[in-house]
Amino acid sequence: MNLSKTKTSIAIATALLTASCATSPNGQPQSLDNTLKATFASDDPCSSNSRNIGILGGAVLGIALSKAFGDGKSESMVAGAGLGALFGGLVGADMDRRRCELTKVAKAHNLDIVMTDITLASGTPVQSAQSVDAPATSLTRKPESVGMSFTIFDHGIQFVSGSATPSAEAVRAFSDVAEKYSFIATEKDANAVQAAKDRTKKMRLLFVGHTDDTGSSETNADLSEERARAIAKIFSQHGFDASQIFYQGAGEVFPIDDNRTDAGRARNRRVEIVDLSNDESFAAFLATRRPNVAHYRPTTQVSGSTSIKTPTTSVGKVANAPLVKADALAKAPNVGDAAEVPPLKPTTTPTMSKSMSAASANSLDNLDFGGKPVNGQYKKIDIGMTARSSTFSFISTANAADDSPVGSCALDRPRISRSVKSLSSGQGIKTSAYLPGAAGASWSGKANGHLVGLTGVSVLRDGGQPASRPTFYVWKNYVDGSKASAVFKTTGDVNAYQGDKALLYRVFLAEGPVRCLDMVIPNGSPNSAPSSNMVYERSGTAYQADYSPTIAR
Numbered sequence: 440m441n442l443s444k445t446k447t448s449i450a451i452a453t454a455l456l457t458a459s460c461a462t463s464p465n466g467q468p469q470s471l472d473n474t475l476k477a478t479f480a481s482d483d484p485c486s487s488n489s490r491n492i493g494i495l496g497g498a499v500l501g502i503a504l505s506k507a508f509g510d511g512k513s514e515s516m517v518a519g520a521g522l523g524a525l526f527g528g529l530v531g532a533d534m535d536r537r538r539c540e541l542t543k544v545a546k547a548h549n550l551d552i553v554m555t556d557i558t559l560a561s562g563t564p565v566q567s568a569q570s571v572d573a574p575a576t577s578l579t580r581k582p583e584s585v586g587m588s589f590t591i592f593d594h595g596i597q598f599v600s601g602s603a604t605p606s607a608e609a610v611r612a613f614s615d616v617a618e619k620y621s622f623i624a625t626e627k628d629a630n631a632v633q634a635a636k637d638r639t640k641k642m643r644l645l646f647v648g649h650t651d652d653t654g655s656s657e658t659n660a661d662l663s664e665e666r667a668r669a670i671a672k673i674f675s676q677h678g679f680d681a682s683q684i685f686y687q688g689a690g691e692v693f694p695i696d697d698n699r700t701d702a703g704r705a706r707n708r709r710v711e712i713v714d715l716s717n718d719e720s721f722a723a724f725l726a727t728r729r730p731n732v733a734h735y736r737p738t739t740q741v742s743g744s745t746s747i748k749t750p751t752t753s754v755g756k757v758a759n760a761p762l763v764k765a766d767a768l769a770k771a772p773n774v775g776d777a778a779e780v781p782p783l784k785p786t787t788t789p790t791m792s793k794s795m796s797a798a799s800a801n802s803l804d805n806l807d808f809g810g811k812p813v814n815g816q817y818k819k820i821d822i823g824m825t826a827r828s829s830t831f832s833f834i835s836t837a838n839a840a841d842d843s844p845v846g847s848c849a850l851d852r853p854r855i856s857r858s859v860k861s862l863s864s865g866q867g868i869k870t871s872a873y874l875p876g877a878a879g880a881s882w883s884g885k886a887n888g889h890l891v892g893l894t895g896v897s898v899l900r901d902g903g904q905p906a907s908r909p910t911f912y913v914w915k916n917y918v919d920g921s922k923a924s925a926v927f928k929t930t931g932d933v934n935a936y937q938g939d940k941a942l943l944y945r946v947f948l949a950e951g952p953v954r955c956l957d958m959v960i961p962n963g964s965p966n967s968a969p970s971s972n973m974v975y976e977r978s979g980t981a982y983q984a985d986y987s988p989t990i991a992r
């Protein structure tokens with residue numbers, strides 16, 4: 440390595456960091472506490488917080504990489520620290536510039552906004568978005584600024600209610616925002632200009648439309664997707680290539696405030712612009728998103744249709760096939776728009792008859808799955824903390840409220856979210872990364888002698904979102920090893936919730952003998968789900984029964 444370049448990198452990084460650390464705005468020396476706040480946590484939108492965090496995080500990451508992949512010599516580590524600090528400082532400086540300029544745009548257009556730096560925390564797995572199956576490299580590091588979340592709250596100014604077409608004022612405002620995101624040639628040095636352009640080219644932009652939880656969840660997801668796509672298109676006209684831009688209709692799935700209040704619902708109606716510095720940080724961001732279910736409302740409090748029979752649109756297609764061994768499944772090549780779990784090969788496990796006789800259907804009316812009457816006390820499912828300390832510091836840690844829908848499927852409803860899509864293709868991003876026990880898996884278990892099974896159990900690592908709708912089966916009075924046909928089959932809707940103990944795979948059924956099912960897949964042993972539960976009705980009384988399915992092999 441060129442020693443002069445190394446010294447120059449270290450000198451620049453040191454100068455960047457120390458320039459704002461020593462004195463207060465009036466030129467007087469600052470106390471240590473004030474210095475740290477001014478350097479890393481200033482309230483001034485035009486401060487250098489991100490640059491300073493980037494310098495520190497980049498230096499530590501540079502040392503870690505030098506240790507892991509270099510010769511381990513002190514000179515190499517010093518060089519790595521200098522280069523890492525320089526790169527981190529430049530990325531952070533870009534973020535500081537955008538934050539400052541966006542604040543001015545917001546004031547000019549009277550936008551209600553919140554800007555939050557996205558900081559990659561310690562021990563975060565680094566993985567390429569283009570190679571999600573590759574092993575992630577975990578490194579211990581200091582916080583590293585990798586992007587920013589710019590949220591605009593919609594008060595009926597950007598979009599007319601029910602419309603995905605931006606108003607004329609919204610087009611002007613978002614065009615100005617896009618201009619401030621793109622490169623501004625303020626540097627005089629040609630090399631610095633080119634470096635800034637290169638950083639901008641590596642940037643990944645994600646536009647996410649969000650709604651409150653009123654009305655149809657399907658409609659919310661579709662409308663929020665169309666709005667996010669409309670804003671993404673504006674950015675593609677102002678210096679960003681469509682291949683850098685992604686959009687998503689998250690609907691009601693990622694609330695940031697309490698949907699029980701008018702004020703909370705107003706804050707949940709928003710468009711979020713997330714910029715990440717490169718493919719790796721983009722992939723890590725998607726993988727660590729978690730919905731804050733404490734802001735969900737139980738079904739009984741949600742206005743509009745609250746019946747479990749609420750129609751929803753498929754988040755993917757599920758093969759119409761019997762239960763088989765999990766290893767017979769092939770990976771879904773595109774878990775995004777219209778993803779599909781490949782057809783399953785029949786085995787000696789039970790098969791489903793193509794039609795169900797009227798007599799068989801009538802026999803399901805009072806099918807007894809065991810358990811006890813609910814009597815108003817639904818079983819509360821425990822999966823641990825549903826929103827944990829994220830690898831991204833802007834996502835808060837919170838436990839679900841006591842009456843949150845994680846408690847029981849009977850108090851929840853299907854919540855629809857669309858996949859993250861590329862603006863250049865309109866298709867979902869390619870990934871085959873699923874959560875353990877949920878890679879197109881088949882599950883089955885008995886309840887009071889009746890075999891209950893699911894196929895197409897697929898949950899993405901990207902935020903723990905379902906990749907497909909499962910197919911639900913019932914074999915009445917099933918005898919192990921028999922080839923009896925199932926007496927009931929339907930496709931269910933599903934919510935998935937990740938906790939620090941387990942994954943909750945929650946299935947809603949619009950018809951049939953079972954109302955809903957909570958399958959609790961432990962994080963440490965994802966081959967069986969012994970603490971699962973189902974809710975059903977018999978003779979007009981609601982029952983709940985324990986259910987302990989295992990994954991089919």
